[in-house]
Amino acid sequence: MIGICTVLMLGLGVWLFRPISTAPFRAARGGAAANSIAVVERWPINGVDQSVVIRGRNLSDPALIWVSDLWCETPILRHFDAELEEHFVVVYWCQRYSGQSLDPFATPPKTLSLDQYVADLGVLVEGVRARLHKDKVVLIGHSSGTALGLVYAQRHPEHVAAYVGVGQIVNQAEGLKRSYGFAMAEARARHNDQATAELERIGPPPYADDRSSAVLRKWTIALGGAFHGGLSYSKLALVGMTAREANWRDLAAFVRGDRYTAAMVPEMSTLAFDGRDLNFQVPVYLLSGRYDHRTDGALAEAFLDRITAPQKGFAWFERSAHSPPLEEPAAFNAWITDNIRPLTTAR
Structure with missing residues (x-):
């Protein structure tokens, strides 16, 4: 038993400390598929090296950027929502102080603001547009990521083909x-x-x-307000750590990441969009899980009714709480492909 445990621990150590990677798309006869992309990179963004994974079977497809929660969702989005890579060139981004972008030995910042994250997203969008030769990108925000995604879409409509908010933050005080x-x-x-x-x-x-x-x-999490069904954050952590796109950095960020984003708490806890300018120049779609009690879907639906946008829509996911992409991945991926891809112009 000691020998078995030793081998298992050594194997776990090797797995955790290996460099991350991402699998190539394969052609029918073997080898990498022509005109596909599957890369892991680190981009210098406003003074912080940040992890970017880009994947798509066809470079001619429209670009889609995941703006995930303040903890990096790249490995779990790859696990549950890889189907989107068949219809989009998908960009997975670990924001500063999350996942592969966290240096767990660095000193936590004394100040941190939403505008810093929006500025980071701006650099990312410009890099994606240049790298993939796209005029515009689709943004999908999830949870805390909906805050910076919505702000960026309103400030820079010239770069955004459509914005999708999943578990959209609208009025944090009322939501809490x-x-x-x-x-x-x-x-x-x-x-x-x-x-x-x-x-x-x-x-x-x-x-x-x-x-x-x-x-x-x-x-709220323990009593069923975050997941509807058998999913949990511990299960997501296990799924994430088995992914090729994760290693010890993601584990460290999962355990210690809150220390680095704590400076954001005062701003995020009082954040409200319903009292701001409600005019948008891009299509806006909001998606909510019927059992979500971390961000209230009724608030998001009422917010959408008040905004003006070229096109807008709301959808409930009836078997989800806070994370339809993870709780109902097949339905979510089909919805994005059927409703958002037609809004884009593939070049």
Whole structure:
């Protein structure tokens, strides 16, 4: 048993410390498929080297950039949503201080703002447009990524073919209140005394410290507000760590990443779009899981009703909570391909 455990630990160590890679697209007769792309790169973006994976079976397809949550979703998006690579050239991006872009030995920043992330996205978009020879890109934001994706789409419509927000942030203060109401109701209905006591102790938001926010986040997740069905963050972590596009950096970021993004908490906890300019020059589509209690779908639907855009639409995913791309990948990929690809001009 000691020998077996030693071999397993050595194997795990070798796996974790290997360089990341991504598999090429194969032609029917073997070899790399003509006109395809599958690369792992590091791009210097506003003073921080950031990880970029680009994959597409046909370089003539439109470009699609995933603007994921503040923890890098590249490995799990590759696992669940690789079908999109058959219809788009997909760009997976680890934002600063996440996944492969995190240096876990660096000092956490004292200040961090949404505008910094939007500026990073701007550099990424320009690089993708130049690299792939595209006039515009599709942006898909998920969770926290919807904040910078929406801001960029409004500021730079000339570069955006369409914007899709999944679990769209609209009004964080109101959203947190609704999350609290859900968590407290579930805790009492399930006779979960620990959850009830902790939620009563912190009371409803707003909160002056991140500890109370962490308690609310913990119980919202534990009581079913983040995933509908058997998925969980621990299972996603396991899926991610088996991917070729992940190694020890992703594990370190998963464990320590909150220390590096903590400076964003005050701004993100009060972020609201419904009081801003509601005119958009790009198509805007918002997607929500019916059981999402981390970002409230009803808020997103009401927000979409108020905005003006060349084209807009809303879709519910009936078997999802906060992450339809991961909980209903087949339905999600089909929806994006059927509804968003026609809005693009492949060049």
